[in-house]
Amino acid sequence: MTKLVYFAWVRERIGKTEEDLDLPPEVVTARDLLNHLKTLGEEYENALQYPEVIRVAIDQEHVEHFEKIAGAREIGIFPPMTGG
Amino acid sequence: MTMPTIRVQTDDFDLQSEIDLLTAGRMDIGAVVSFSGLCRDEHGALSALELEHYPGMAEAEMNRIALLAIDRFSLLGLTAIHRYGKIAPGANIVLVIAVASHRQAAFDGANFVMDFLKTSAPFWKKEHAADGSPRSWVDAKDADDTARDRWR
Numbered sequence: 001m002t003k004l005v006y007f008a009w010v011r012e013r014i015g016k017t018e019e020d021l022d023l024p025p026e027v028v029t030a031r032d033l034l035n036h037l038k039t040l041g042e043e044y045e046n047a048l049q050y051p052e053v054i055r056v057a058i059d060q061e062h063v064e065h066f067e068k069i070a071g072a073r074e075i076g077i078f079p080p081m082t083g084g
Numbered sequence: 085m086t087m088p089t090i091r092v093q094t095d096d097f098d099l100q101s102e103i104d105l106l107t108a109g110r111m112d113i114g115a116v117v118s119f120s121g122l123c124r125d126e127h128g129a130l131s132a133l134e135l136e137h138y139p140g141m142a143e144a145e146m147n148r149i150a151l152l153a154i155d156r157f158s159l160l161g162l163t164a165i166h167r168y169g170k171i172a173p174g175a176n177i178v179l180v181i182a183v184a185s186h187r188q189a190a191f192d193g194a195n196f197v198m199d200f201l202k203t204s205a206p207f208w209k210k211e212h213a214a215d216g217s218p219r220s221w222v223d224a225k226d227a228d229d230t231a232r233d234r235w236r
Binding site for chain 1: 136144204209210221223224
């Protein structure tokens with residue numbers, strides 16, 4: 001099981017703050033994960049419609065979409081940041 | 085090695101107290117530069133901003149950026165505080181204070197931290213409209229990426 005945490009409009013559109021998911025073995029990279037999540041239902045499809053803008057963090061560190069997610073305890077999925 | 089002070093909190097902060105904490109008893113500091121970011125009302129259109137953050141990662145990312153700045157500009161001290169929750173127009177959102185021997189390092193250090201904080205610290209702003217219309221998330225700006233990239 002991998003813990004996924006969602007923030008801002010990704011969280012609102014998916015309708016969950018976090019969840020534990022069993023990821024299929026073909027989900028290797030962060031990009032694979034976003035594409036997999038899009039198949040889980042309309043709310044995921046809506047949240048991740050433009051996966052190229054979505055940011056991914058593994059164990060609270062930013063990663064690029066091509067990076068592997070193997071061994072991740074927590075994966076954060078969120079829109080571009082607007083703090084400051 | 086100078087260690088930064090990083091805080092993510094709902095409470096307001098006091099600029100002078102934070103400066104005093106950095107400079108107390110120090111005779112080597114010649115420059116203090118601070119940046120405070122405040123909530124605008126966008127000419128009356130906004131009643132509040134709501135700041136969401138990724139607990140743990142927000143602090144970690146601010147700390148990472150602060151250490152880069154301390155190293156790059158030889159800062160003698162750095163404080164970065166970011167608030168979250170509902171913030172009213174006119175209230176503080178963020179504070180960065182950089183202290184150094186000379187002014188250029190302090191100016192650059194504070195500027196660098198803000199540019200990176202805006203683009204990589206996990207915070208998101210949601211606007212509450214004064215007329216009660218649906219709340220909307222603030223869009224990320226390309227100009228913020230451009231501002232960050234000039235430090236490369």
